[in-house]
Amino acid sequence: MASPNQPFVPSAVKTESELSLELNDSLTQAAVSTALVSVFRGKFCDAILPNRKTISFKKEQIIYDVGDNERTLFFLQEGFVKVGTITSDGHELIYDVRKGGDVVGELCASETRRPDRAVALEQTEAIPVPFDDVMEVVRKQPDLLARLVDVFCRALNEAYAQVNTLAVDDTAHRLCKVLLKLAAKIGQNSGSEVEIPTYLTQEEIAQMVVARRERISTALNFLRRKKMIQYTNHGHLLLNLKALETYSA
Amino acid sequence: MASPNQPFVPSAVKTESELSLELNDSLTQAAVSTALVSVFRGKFCDAILPNRKTISFKKEQIIYDVGDNERTLFFLQEGFVKVGTITSDGHELIYDVRKGGDVVGELCASETRRPDRAVALEQTEAIPVPFDDVMEVVRKQPDLLARLVDVFCRALNEAYAQVNTLAVDDTAHRLCKVLLKLAAKIGQNSGSEVEIPTYLTQEEIAQMVVARRERISTALNFLRRKKMIQYTNHGHLLLNLKALETYSA
DNA sequence: GCCTGAGTGTTACCGACGTAACACTTCACC
């Protein structure tokens, strides 16, 4: 596997004409930004997780898959995970990325057969909890209710935001929004820039943006020329949030 | 306003080449079909709604709008409502259609400023209930918890299904799925066919399908020539579910 | 009856993006 360290910037840079430059109007993107991060941290964990065993998942390992029918949520302790599905034409589609402190698998609440899947993006520790157990705890401690509702509501918000972008934005703008979302969820400050501390292939980014990998390659280089992004010497993305926000707005 | 009774079928029917005929692979559409219908009927209503006043909304009247900041759910008693938003480029986008027995406005659970809006598609009766009141009732009657969670979970399921279609289907297939969804939610049996008992303009259908009205016009006529849909003498849509399901699959 | 406005039907044109094909870089492993 080739690491993308210091990705080769071709000397003959192609014309920018391909990627539309005109500023798109901004989305009613809803302030979904901060995501599910850590919603379940604290009280929720204290009430549900003690005396349960953690499971380790290696990079690329499937936590649960489309078609599974056990109804369990997974409380992520450590690591990054992608949540998505496999489309009818066989391609992967990524809805969301979550990390330690988040939950995945909430869709099993109203379906027996899972429509979605979660895959570890890197070494991940998670505690599986049967859905019924979660409900039981919330019934006994009604102060946790708000948090449970919040988890679903935020996910719903994000899903709608995704529909919005798909309806109005072109590839470059959607890529921007994906990068900003990643920054909000798993970004780490690195001076005035924000680093995405996980290596994501262009293919994976494409699955989040909903576009072909080739377009992502072109769009990423477009953003690099615009100084909106760069790579660290570890091959990670380094984002200029200000610039990205301006462009995506 | 012209009624679309017996819509004029042009004698010179255009070639079908424009609309792709090849069968697309089917979506992992998740069995979201039946939707939120009546989820809140029964116990939930008994516990929350007594002694509250109903509000009437006329066709086209806004129930709540983008930017509103009161946190209230609306329990629909009668009528049809569209839930959606206004995109950054000023166009309306419809996420969902709901009817008597459903709730709308659930997104206010985690946002103060509403990102969405609900508009009556016909005369509608609804009971507004502050979000906090709903939470209070659920806390006191934990058996309602499952239903509350179910509402959010189903909405989430549908939102993801929408992302799926946008990712893989062309306009004609998306239209099919929208029609099938309408059938599941507000359809009425009419012999072997199912009738959509509300008049929807092509513009509104376009907002559900996420496409321009012109494309919808063409696609609807394409489906008519294929005998997958027709109009009643009241100008309502009449759907051949079998055929639509086969095509959309 | 006539006019206006809303809704629908149709087409030509063009741009964005999927497809396909291929070159290049880096790393792992032998």
Next chain:
DNA sequence: GGTGAAGTGTTACGTCGGTAACACTCAGGC
């Protein structure tokens, strides 16, 4: 050090669908 696999960069081509423009149908008001 060589080889293959994975990942990235780039282009030519075709197509779906947005844009624009316009014709037609019907209902209601004058």
